[in-house]
Amino acid sequence: MTKINTKCVQAGYTPGNGEPRQIPIIQSTTFKYDTSEDMGKLFDLEASGYFYTRLQNPTNDHVAAKIAALEGGTAGMLTSSGQAANFFALFNICSCGDHIVSSSSIYGGTFNLISVTMAKMGIEATFVSPDCSDEELEAAFRENTKCVFGETIANPALTVFDIERFAEAAHRHGVPLIVDNTFPTPVNCRPIEWGADIVTHSTTKYMDGHGTAVGGAIVDSGKFDWMAHADKFPGLCTPDDSYHGITYAEKFGKEGAFITKATAQLMRDFGSIQSPQNAFYLNLGLESLHVRMPRHVENGKAVAEFLESHPKVEYVNYPHLPSNKYYETAMKYMPEGGCGVVSFEIRGGRKAAEAFMKKLKLCAIETHVADARTCVLNPATSTHRQMNDEQLKAAGVPAGMVRMSCGLEDKEDLIEDLRQALED
């Protein structure tokens, strides 16, 4: 199977003769064995199989295998949310006393995870602008740096991450690049092809695509040579006492070590697994991802172009508009388009934005993005309402700013809704 469209529909699960056509939902917490020896081999990681759904479940593994195939990786796992995916991806290689270099333009939840919660665990971070100079990027690395992190298209800033550049810097320092590829999805960008080592997702967004189930995923490229930097990654390159002294990078190789360790240690201890029922819903979304993404892009682009020409609009932020500062980078990594999320600033600040939001009929007010139904959010009067106008401006979310996630409706209807809402 080579083409991405076919992978969306069929990868990850091939039923045998007379078996269910659709991925079965294995709604079972546990699995039965004939002998204790059989089960013992699973606990020793000597055989692969299932024993308890807190760690692994067959439904999840079929869906994770599909996402790994879409990203061009060697192994994948599902998590209960995008937050859990990013935490596991980072914590699998960073421990107390380590350091992360991260793009400053990332999802607020991830920024909080790294800058507050992981800091409490003794893991420090240096944030650099995705547009930083080579000197700034170089200066961000330390002796104890263990990875570099960024988002292909950042939520909500819509900056574009120069994956190749950050991958080269990471590899020069002997550490992997982790990329959160939630917004473009592998249909529009495959970070591994540009040098990323680990890819993460909030599957809650386009992959699910219908606002149905919260979830996350991690994919390993299988390319990072942990043993070549064994001193930096003792968790992968020295024996794990909690599994009778196995060394992940030796036993499972470059292709399997990262995901096996994350499953065997982090899933075991934190239990942030996706429910098999949610994995089933996620797979339904994935089956049409390649059909939906081009429509999200088409609608996003049409809306961005309409807004750019509207006198009531101060500016429009959409990476695939030729006027955007990230246009060239966006076209390099995502020639078919990025996603359906557009942000724009309405002239007249908070009051004008509030009036605009009230008049919308088709576009719903939600704190969500990347769903089949178009939704809008004015941060100043919702998620960021504790900030005054000056603070909002400093944070890059002026009071008149609206984030719009274009769904799968007819683009002319969306534009008509915007047109009437922008009228006096």
Ligand SMILES: *Cc1c(COP(=O)(O)O)cnc(C)c1O
């Ligand atoms: C939403 C989002 C997350 C967090 O995912 P949840 O599924 O809500 O936990 C992480 N990264 C990006 C880019 C997101 O948009």
